[in-house]
Amino acid sequence: MIIGVPTEIKNNENRVSITPAGVHALHIRGHRCLIQKDAGIGSGIPDEEYIASGAEIVPDAAAVFDNADLILKVKEPLPSEYDKFRKGQILFTYLHLAANRELTEALLSRRVTAIAYETIQLPNGVLPLLSPMSEVAGRMSVQVGANLLQKYNGGMGVLLGGVPGVAPAEVVIVGGGVVGMHAAKMAVGLGARVTVLDINSARLGYLDDLFNGRITTLVYSEYTVAEQVKKADLLIGAVLVTGAKAPKTVTEAMVKTMKRGSVIVDVAIDQGGSIETIDRVTTHDNPCYEKHGVIHYSVANIPGAVPKTSTWALTNATLPYLLKLADKGLCKAMQEDDALLGGLNVYDGKLTCGAVAKTFGYPYTDTEDIILELEDPLT
Numbered sequence: 001m002i003i004g005v006p007t008e009i010k011n012n013e014n015r016v017s018i019t020p021a022g023v024h025a026l027h028i029r030g031h032r033c034l035i036q037k038d039a040g041i042g043s044g045i046p047d048e049e050y051i052a053s054g055a056e057i058v059p060d061a062a063a064v065f066d067n068a069d070l071i072l073k074v075k076e077p078l079p080s081e082y083d084k085f086r087k088g089q090i091l092f093t094y095l096h097l098a099a100n101r102e103l104t105e106a107l108l109s110r111r112v113t114a115i116a117y118e119t120i121q122l123p124n125g126v127l128p129l130l131s132p133m134s135e136v137a138g139r140m141s142v143q144v145g146a147n148l149l150q151k152y153n154g155g156m157g158v159l160l161g162g163v164p165g166v167a168p169a170e171v172v173i174v175g176g177g178v179v180g181m182h183a184a185k186m187a188v189g190l191g192a193r194v195t196v197l198d199i200n201s202a203r204l205g206y207l208d209d210l211f212n213g214r215i216t217t218l219v220y221s222e223y224t225v226a227e228q229v230k231k232a233d234l235l236i237g238a239v240l241v242t243g244a245k246a247p248k249t250v251t252e253a254m255v256k257t258m259k260r261g262s263v264i265v266d267v268a269i270d271q272g273g274s275i276e277t278i279d280r281v282t283t284h285d286n287p288c289y290e291k292h293g294v295i296h297y298s299v300a301n302i303p304g305a306v307p308k309t310s311t312w313a314l315t316n317a318t319l320p321y322l323l324k325l326a327d328k329g330l331c332k333a334m335q336e337d338d339a340l341l342g343g344l345n346v347y348d349g350k351l352t353c354g355a356v357a358k359t360f361g362y363p364y365t366d367t368e369d370i371i372l373e374l375e376d377p378l379t
Contacts, residue, residue: 001326002032004068006061007039010075010300012284014042014307017072017093019315020053022322027054031326034058034068043311065089070325074314075301082106088348090330092322094118094133097345098245098359099272107346113330117318119243119353120343127242128339129321131178132313134267136303138182138238141265142171144302145234146190148263148288148295155295156261158233161191168192172228174220174249174274175238176203179267181210183236188214195228225250230257237266237274243345244355246271252292260293269298334371341367 003026005017016039023033033055037047047057058064065071065084073093077085079102085091087110095116097104107114117129127134142160149169151157162168171187173180176198184207187194194215198204204217218224229235229250235258239246246268255264255277268274269281277291278298287299303310321340324333334341345353350365357364 001329002034002067002069003322003326004064004071005033005035005039006064006071006073006081007036008042008074008304009078009080010304013075013301013304015074015301015304015311015314016040016043016045016307017074017314017318018322019312020045020049020055022315022319023050023053023055025319025323026326029323029327032056034064036061036064040311043307045311070322072318072322074304074311076100076103077106079106082110085110085112087111088113090115090325092117092318092325094130094270095345096270097353097356098243099270101360104346104351104356104360104362108349108351111349112346113344113348114346115325115340115343116243116345116353117343119345120321120339121242122339127178129314129317129343130240132317133303133310134178134240135182136306136310136313137267138179139186140302140305141179141183141236141238141267142186142190142192142234144287144297145171145236145263145265148265148297149234149261151261153295154261154288154290155263156233156259160187160234169233170231171195171234171236172232173197173236173238174225175240175268176200176207176217177238177240179238179240180236181207183238183267184211184215187234192234197225197228220249226254226257229254232258233262235262235264235275237264237268237278239268239274240271242355243353244271245359246274248274248276250275250277252276255294256292258292258294261295262293263295263297265297267302269300273298331371334367341371344370 035055070090090113146160149155158169160169171192173196197220199220266275266278
């Protein structure tokens with residue numbers, strides 16, 4: 001199979017979708033890897049390292065898209081990339097389609113086979129390709145929030161951990177999944193008072209045991225979250241519904257009760273955002289805006305700020321699935337791996353992710369039906 005790796009073009013997206021180790025693993029199996037010139041520079045990977053691992057460097061994105069059977073990316077395609085896709089080409093990346101009607105329609109109209117990292121799910125509910133970036137984003141959310149709370153950044157001038165004789169900051173995390181857990185680890189490590197809210201009592205029990213009483217865990221309800229938001233110095237939105245648009249767990253009325261100079265970081269912005277006052281996607285160039293006296297941070301590619309960590313963490317997770325697709329071909333790989341089949345969001349003009357179909361009111365085709373009719377031209 002020919003795997004193509006274009007340069008990421010999202011604002012300040014410094015990650016790249018494969019490391020030299022990943023290229024080597026493909027190369028020794030007889031696959032070709034086409035990498036756009038300088039695609040790895042932002043992650044500290046020069047073209048020479050890719051060449052030494054067996055990759056072919058091509059001059060531009062067109063050379064990648066025109067020749068590759070499978071396009072391997074980090075972030076969802078942007079409008080300037082839509083016309084580069086062709087029928088039957090496989091796209092393997094983060095998609096977050098429920099928050100992006102335009103991209104959904106583009107993939108459908110071009111009859112692309114689109115596999116989303118974020119909807120590949122193991123039988124135990126783990127999202128193996130989302131988890132590493134959720135870990136990074138969760139930890140970064142506290143790092144970013146601590147910085148924004150400093151007075152010269154517009155914050156109230158609070159040190160997250162306080163000092164002896166002065167109370168630490170209050171960090172409230174809505175969502176106790178991977179993002180929430182890693183945000184709590186960072187916040188606890190910095191000495192903050194941490195409260196985590198979630199609808200799953202069992203998950204809260206796990207977090208309570210994990211942190212050995214160093215955090216407060218509360219079952220989510222509108223009343224409870226309103227009380228916690230009011231006291232928060234740093235509020236982190238960490239809610240995820242697999243494949244679906246994030247629910248609005250914090251209302252504008254709640255945000256209005258927050259202290260002037262407090263900070264909101266909404267990690268769920270990739271899926272549309274979980275805070276009602278998050279009404280735009282921001283960038284690393286211009287990451288914040290103020291509303292009701294509260295600083296809002298809603299950058300959609302938080303891990304892109306730490307690419308030397310994120311690129312390796314992502315490739316560690318994606319490579320086993322990429323090798324299955326390359327070695328076995330689309331049909332056999334999905335027949336043998338139900339988790340990978342769950343990642344199929346679009347196939348030949350059909351929408352195969354139920355949550356996305358429900359969001360936009362589109363017809364839905366079950367992936368099992370796709371498997372029955374699938375004829376893989378790459379095997």
